[in-house]
Amino acid sequence: MLKARSSSFSAQIVLTILVSTCAMTIMVSFLGYAAVRKVDADAAERELRFANAKITEEFARLREEQRVCTIWDEALIEARAGNTDWMERNIGVWMQTYYGHDAIYVVGPDGLLRYAALDEKTVSLSPGQRLPEDLEPLARRLRSEMATASAGLDDSTEAVSELGILEAVRLDGRPVLVAVSPVVATTDRLPQKPGTELLHLSVQNLDATMAGRISRPGDLAQASFDPTPPTGSHAIGHPVKDAAGNTLTWLKWTPNRPGLRMVHEMLPAIGLSVLFGLGLLGWLLRRLWIASQQLHRSEAEARYLANHDPLAGLPNRMHFEETLVGALDLERRGGPSVTLLSIDLDRFKAINDTLGHAAGDELIRQVAVRLRKQVRSSDTVARLGGDEFGVILLGMSGEETISSFCGGLVHMLSKPYTLAAGQAHVGASVGVAIASRIGGDMEAVLRCADAALYRAKRDGRARFRLFTPEMDDVLRRRGEIETALRLALESEDQLEVAFQPIFNGDGEIVAAEALARWPGGPEGATTPDAFIGVAEECGLIHALGSWVLERACRGAVEAGLPKVAVNVSPMQLRSESFAAEVMRVLGKTGLPPQRLELELTEHFHLDPGVNTRRNLHDLRATGIKIALDDFATGQSLLQYVRDYEIDVIKIDRSFVSRLGYGDGTDEVVRAMLDLGRAMGLEVTAEGVETQRQHDILIGMGCRVFQGYLLGTPVAAGRLAALARGANQRSA
Known part of the structure; x- marks a missing residue:
């Protein structure tokens, strides 16, 4: 009887251990499976993002390499003159041997070829020879855009110099990347009457050479271009589409699956013993902890982006207002004084209109750098939107001190800016609100700073103004x-x-x-x-x-x-x-x-x-x-x-x-x-x-x-x- 009870108790223990072990194994297996799927999915997503970025980079590279040779006085002179030897050495075969372009064409305003290079050799053109039929629509479309841009002008150079077409198309049944640009001068010595411009076409095959160039930095295994989409789990791919959204080809490669490799490495160890399995479980939990840390880092990056302006690298309006609320609350409890500066750039829109939005973005970044250098580590500087910035000064007391700081700030922001597109001259208007003199909440302080900024602009810009109650009346009246x-x-x-x-x-x-x-x-x-x-x-x-x-x-x-x-x-x-x-x-x-x-x-x-x-x-x-x-x-x-x-x-x-x-x-x-x-x-x-x-x-x-x-x-x-x-x- 006692023996039977003992056996029963042992069975219960064994059963309990077995059930516990099975439950733990199932739980660990489930967690491991989920982790493997997540790691592999993240790796595949990173590879897809990398492939997309590299394909975009290849597109941009073709366009930039072409513009190096087509925006050039000598190119216009020699191409007009039909100098085949010069075009071969500078905008034809040379572009194939130096940049690796696969085909080059120069087309006259009559649609006839003036020059062509294939397989790193200049092609002997027959009378009346035109572009390949697949490339004709691109040339016609660019000429239509050029005609619209230069309508009514005597010289089309400035109007068409930035125009161009960059598309993936099929050429003789093969997917290729084509860049089409006008040949224009860099000076005003060579005017071109609208409709007389030469076009330059560069063709890059979407072939094994390009696939290797794209995949090499990111280790995309066995990358190649293939007309069929990837199937199954052994391959993934990124589509290359034409202007109409039709897929021309796929960049396919064998995905890196770190999660699956990890499982293969673990299987022999699991079969050795339960103890080793427990150790393996600890290792897996550690791996999960690492993955969790990576997730936390991603969340921290997301929080940073949610509170910062990506262009200027400064806190954004939401973060700025939260900081201002906290600073005002601390000041009411005996903390350092708060002074708010509202800053607006003068003539910023003119920079965008004359030098382009890229120059405007570069100017914003340079202004942000100057502001960070000007303020102390205890202060907060933020981009509130457009060309508007805000600064929270802590512990800067005394109207004379604040005025001296703001005067230096206006002077510093008004110095010339050296941009890639040229030198820019802008000023800055600054509105100043001393929180202790206003006694309101965040909205009141912001409104008063804006009122002072409005007065600074009305008084002629490129200056600062300290808020007075009369300014609030002016802003309210406005x-x-x-x-x-x-x-x-x-x-x-x-x-x-x-x-x-x-x-x-x-x-x-x-x-x-x-x-x-x-x-x-x-x-x-x-x-x-x-x-x-x-x-x-x-x-x-x-x-x-x-x-x-x-x-x-x-x-x-x-x-x-x-x-x-x-x-x-x-x-x-x-x-x-x-x-x-x-x-x-x-x-x-x-x-x-x-x-x-x-x-x-x-x-x-x-x-x-x-x-x-x-x-x-x-x-x-x-x-x-x-x-x-x-x-x-x-x-x-x-x-x-x-x-x-x-x-x-x-x-x-x-x-x-x-x-x-x-x-x-x-x-x-x-x-x-x-x-x-x-x-x-x-x-x-x-x-x-x-x-x-x-x-x-x-x-x-x-x-x-x-x-x-x-x-x-x-x-x-x-x-x-x-x-x-x-x-x-x-x-």
């Missing part, structure tokens, strides 16, 4: 104007357009200037200087400008005006669609282009971007006149007249008001009139308010006048009667 202006543009019955007549020497009305009026603004009648500036800052200037232009053109048609002048913001001119919008309004209202004059003002900076120049060129081509308002009051003087092909200059009222005082103003005005006559420009004198001023201008030879002496701004309904009355009196 917000009220912005909100009310949005509603006014939606309702279309709160804004008005008045017309100030412009007279010739005989007293006839020859034109009228359209002036925006807002009698029902937030504080009653709001001046254009107030609401137009807000419209430019908040992006409403395009809608407002279009509204004023349409009302002005319609009023000119109804009144039978010979010409109507409408003011244009530089921001409107930077829009790609501005010229098209003007022509749309003219078509809608029926006003001929010859009766429209667009006024630019010398007080504002007209950036020399492509859009501005193209808009002015397209508008003048239709017969629209371009006038320069407030002439000689800005810093440019004759620069705009030369660069923007001005038709009319308007003498500013500040000069007219000083006529006859003997302070040299008369000589300046006479010089402006002489300049206008010498350059074939129409000259209008603004602000004529006295008969004496009018008589002096008449004596100087001025023939067009605008001012309260002759006529004040009137509503569109009175304009026709006023014009008839003036013309009858002159008759």
